[in-house]
Amino acid sequence: MTVTTAKGRVWSGRLPCASTVLAILVYAYLVVPSLVVMPISLSEAGEFTLDRARLSLNLFRQFFASEAWITALWNSFQIAIAASALATLIGIPAAYAFARGRFYGRSTVQMLVISPMFVPVIVIALGLYFLAAATGLQGRFATLVLAHAMYGLPFVVMLVLSGMTQVDPALEKAAMLMGASPLRVFVQIVLPQLKISIFAGFLFAFLASFDEVVIAWFLNGPSTITLPVKMYSSIMWENTPVIAAVSTMLTVLSFAVCLLTMVLGANPGAKNTDAP
Secondary structure (H helix, E strand, C coil): CEEECCCCCEEECHHHHHHHHHHHHHHHHHHHHHHHHHHHHCECCCCCCCCCCCECCHHHHHHHHCHHHHHHHHHHHHHHHHHHHHHHHHHHHHHHHHHHCCCCCHHHHHHHHHHHHCCCHHHHHHHHHHHHHHHCCCCCHHHHHHHHHHHHHHHHHHHHHHHHCCCCHHHHHHHHHCCCCHHHHHHHHHHHHHHHHHHHHHHHHHHHHHHCCHHHHHHCCCCCCCHHHHHHHHHHHHCCCHHHHHHHHHHHHHHHHHHHHHHHHHCHHHCCCCCC
16 A cells, blocks of 8 residues: 655555564574474484474483583583673662763763673683683683673663663652662662663573673683583584484573563563652
């Protein structure tokens, strides 16, 4: 359908339909490769084949029976929890300073903090590798935690900054006029209104760390091999079908975290409006 507006502009009703089809194709291109491994992981044959007649959890049993895979999973979980917690602790005050602070070079500092989102991860990994090698911290658990915290920090900062747009500055000014200290205002007025943004930032930082492979590959040691690094090594040297089960679990985990974030953000009762 074509409509001519009062100013003589022509609008075609096909454009929204075309854009919708294009969006569906792009999403399908991104999602379908992740979904292909799911039926393969349920194959009883133990090969990279899809046998719909005989579905089995054999590959998952092999994963949980393997000490090497479980150790890598446990390493990834510990590093992701510690890194996301550290990124959250640093990101909350940083985002608050960017939103409310008025200091010289604020835009530059903010750009530096979120730069890991734009700098190629191989460049970050290589720089961290040279730094760790020069300081003798290569292969340490703390080194991976700090590196992944830096990698996940932009997610926390951006989400908390987004949440700060819903925080009324008048509440903070009123509390200060009543004699509350800046720390008390931040803890009792600001933080309760940011709980959803903080939780979402923590979850995305956790996923960024748990799924990260390049930085972990450069910095890991014999006792700090993470699950993504183990998966990459498996593809290169073992070619075991267990990796299909691992990929399925990671896909389900990522989907669950994103779904949880969407549910919390869409829940009217969870909005950031419960400040004292």
